[in-house]
Amino acid sequence: MRHNQNSNHRSQLLFGSSAIMFVMMTTTAAAQSSHVCSAWNVDRSIEVIAPASGIPVCEVHYRKPDENVPDQMLWRSSNSMAFCADKAQSLIDKLTNAGFDCREGALAATTATLQPVTAIDTPTQVAMANQDAGQAPAAQNQSAPDDRQPMPMGGVPYQRIPGWADTSWHLAGYADATFIVSDFDGETTADFSAARFNPAFHFQYKDLILIEAEAEISVDGDGETEFELEYAQADIFLHDSATLVLGQFLSPVGQFQERLHPTWINRLADPPPGFGHDGVQPASDTGAMLRGGFLIGDEMIATYSVAIGNGPRLSHEGGVEFEAKGADDNSNKAVSGRIGFLPLPYLEFGGSFLIGDVSGSSDAEEGDDHGDEEPDDHDDDAPLLDDLSGLMPTDAKVTLWGADAAYTRGPWDIRGEYLNATRDPMNTAFEGSGGVAALPELELEAWYAQIAYSLSGLTDHKVIARFEPVVRYGEFRITGLEELAEEAAEERLDIGLNYWIAPSIVARGVAQFRDFTARHDDEPDSETRFLLQLAYGF
Structure with a gap:
């Protein structure tokens, strides 16, 4: 369950980082009741607080110390302690159903501070909550004016405390370092792989817009520092169930790239075959996206993402590059998206798609006839030439579809x-x-299945409970381009063991067995690797 929170942490930053809204109490308060809910190495606290001033009578605080954030105040009442107790018990029941073990107890005080706002529901829901507590809606918070800003499409999900700035910022990200021992064709090599540092910046104005960006800083094999932009986007909060994203964003297609690619969230040291760079899963795009979520009935949650962008390009090897570009080499825009369903809080099913075109000629080729330049028959980047007269570059349609599923409850992550x-x-x-x-x-096909289990599900030992064995099997198949298949097509088995030093710091060891399925008989077609990695999320 801890890892479910970890992966959800990344999704919350992408889908609605305005939810990072918390409040620190400035008056002495007494806890009327306190419960601690634990799953894996994650602890949550639900407390019913009675402020010393007596106004309000009670508040319900939700605490998540592993995320290094201040307390979140979920509900308050001016005249009914029973109202707060009922709301607290409802939250305890939801956490229990999600796999947490809840008991009476208390956690240490949270000391981190962020811009304080009081998290509440929409105005209609607030009025209902006040009526449940025996208080008229107009009587709430009479001492402070309501400066909430309406959303462009309606709804007011947050109430800002008067006197605080309209802007806030937040720094997150991750870093990792990896050591790899490889046995390939009878030759053993050992290398300290390039360390990476990926800072992510978030700047928010009121409750209307969030600007976020992530960069990747790494060192290559030649000692050169590389700097890449992972994403840079503006999230405009249109409605409780709709956020408009503009800029360069992680592709909504599938789950791994958008939610799991940070190394401290990923269960193993690298992506599954076909799901990293130069794979079949789109990494990012430049354009616009509309995303959000809504309830279906009382329990099921549905999420959606629909994007339009510059789309993929043809690689020099004849494959397809699914990475963001700052320009489009054809007039056709790619449309992509994903829809997900959560019938239970710990179970999700999703389907994805992408439709777009790739151009058969580059801008440089179209604008330069090269005069009398002789053809270069030894250009390694060029596809093999068909000596046919009359051929002209053409565009081609690219279609992609996919499905995913995840079960994350208690110690299980499947x-x-x-x-x-x-x-x-x-x-x-x-x-x-x-x-x-x-x-x-050209057809590209990739899939993987993965299972991880935390030993905290078997023991409370403070050391053993931090271990998590992981097994993953994946395949990447390429049909239509022999040279590309020889290079990238593979079957891979990963067996790993994670040790969670902290909820966002993991040390892991992985044994990796790779079979390259399209190599010729006279070429080595297998590799065994052992990887040691330290990853830290912040």
């Missing part, structure tokens, strides 16, 4: 994902190719 992408046949030429190549239809 998930799987499948993606299938097809690029239609096309003719292509780009700078340096020296001609036009005819490319056949």
Whole structure:
């Protein structure tokens, strides 16, 4: 369950970081009741507080110390302690159903401070809550004016405490370092892999807009520092169930790239085959996206994401690059998205899609006929040329679909994902190719299944309970381009063991067995690797 919180932490930053709204009490208060709910190495506290001033009579505080955030005040009443007790018990019941073990107790005080606002529901729900407590809606918080800002499409999800600034900011991110021992074709190598540092910045104005960006800073094999932009986007909160995203964003297709790719959230040291860079799962895009979630009935939650962007491009090897670009090489925009269903808080099913075009010619090739330049038959980046006259570069349709599922309850974390992408046949030429190549239809297929279990489900030992064994099997298949398949197609088995030093700090060891399924008989087709990694999320 702790890891469910970890993966959800990343999703909350992407889907609605305005939810990071908390309040610190400035008056002495007495706890009328206190419960601690634990799952894995995560503790939550639900407290009914009676402020010393007597106004209000009671408040319900929700505390998440592992996330290093101040207390969240969920409910308050000016005249009914029973109202607060009932709300607290309702939250305890929900956590219990989600796999937490709840008991009477108290946690140490939270000391971190963020911009304080009081988290409440929409105005209609607030009025109902006040009526339940025996208080007229107009009587609430008479001592402070209501400066809530209406959303563009209606709804007022937060109430800002008067006197505080309209802007706030938050720093998050992760870092990791990896040591790899590899046995390939009888040759053993050992390397300290490039360390990475990925800071993420969040700047919020009132309850209307959030600006967020993540950068990746790393060192390559030649000692050069690399700086890449993972995403940079503006989240405009239109409604309780709708957020408009503009800029460069992580692709909503699938689950792994958007929710699980940070190394402290990922259960293993690297992505499954086909789900990292140069794989079949889209990494990011530049454009606009509408996303949100809503209830279906009383229990089921549905989430949605629909994006339009510049879309994929053709790689020089004839494959498809699913990474964000600052320009589009054709007039067609790609449409992508995902819809998810959570029939239970710990069970999710999702389906994804992407439709777009890739261009058969680069801008440089279209604007430069190279004069009398001789073709370069040794350009390693160019596709093989068909010596056919009359061929002209063409565009091709790219279609992708996928499905995913996740079960995250108590010590269990079980998930799987499948993606299938097809690029239609096309003719292509780009700078340096020296001609036009005819490319056949290309199909990319990747899937994985993974299971992780925390030993905290078996023992309360303070050391043993921090271990988590993990097993993952995945495949990446490529049909249509032999050279690309020889390089990237593989079957992989990962067996790992995580040790959670803290809720967001993990040390892990992984044994990795790789079979390259499209290699020729005279080429090595297997590799065994052992990876040691330390990852830290903040």
